[in-house]
Amino acid sequence: MKLLKTMMCAGIALALAGGAGAQDVKVDYDKAANFGAIKTFSLKLANSWGNQLSEKRVTDEITQSLTEKGWTVAPEGQADAQVVLHGATETKRSLNTFYSGMGGYGYRGWGGMGGMGTATTTETQYNVGTLVVDIFDKTGKSLLWRGIAQDELSDKTEKNVKKLGKASDKLFKDFPPGSAKK
Numbered sequence: 001m002k003l004l005k006t007m008m009c010a011g012i013a014l015a016l017a018g019g020a021g022a023q024d025v026k027v028d029y030d031k032a033a034n035f036g037a038i039k040t041f042s043l044k045l046a047n048s049w050g051n052q053l054s055e056k057r058v059t060d061e062i063t064q065s066l067t068e069k070g071w072t073v074a075p076e077g078q079a080d081a082q083v084v085l086h087g088a089t090e091t092k093r094s095l096n097t098f099y100s101g102m103g104g105y106g107y108r109g110w111g112g113m114g115g116m117g118t119a120t121t122t123e124t125q126y127n128v129g130t131l132v133v134d135i136f137d138k139t140g141k142s143l144l145w146r147g148i149a150q151d152e153l154s155d156k157t158e159k160n161v162k163k164l165g166k167a168s169d170k171l172f173k174d175f176p177p178g179s180a181k182k
Helices: 002-020 052-068 157-171
Strands: 024-029 040-045 081-101 117-137 143-152
Touching: 024 157, 040 052, 052 081, 052 157, 117 157, 143 157
Parallel strands: 040 081
Antiparallel strands: 024 143, 081 117, 117 143
């Protein structure tokens, strides 16, 4: 019984932890915008997040995703659309409690309230990265499309590069709007 209870607690904790680390991607766009008329884009960072290598990876990834969709890079001021990238990280905390022992099923039997049990709670800190991709019209005044990707960051660069690729794939899966096969 003790082993079963321990396994159930561990399984629930893993399921919750797995859900917490899932990549979250959202997209919204102006339904009246004519994305078919857009052929060129310029791209810039709205703000530096202090890591030039990461910034270059992100700009290269988004540029590649848009060029794969048929758009071409053009100088700012000459492009049909302006793509603006925003990046941020946030430290989050998670509390995990592990129960051991028999709790309410102690020496008094099934109906008793006795028993031995302990609970241990630990705090985990982790960093979550958020990438916002805004696409404006050529004047830079009307927002046409916004994609937001959020995921837990790893301390391993290779994992973050893979996560960036997955996020970009999800962001631009049905891009430009109206191009998805029904």
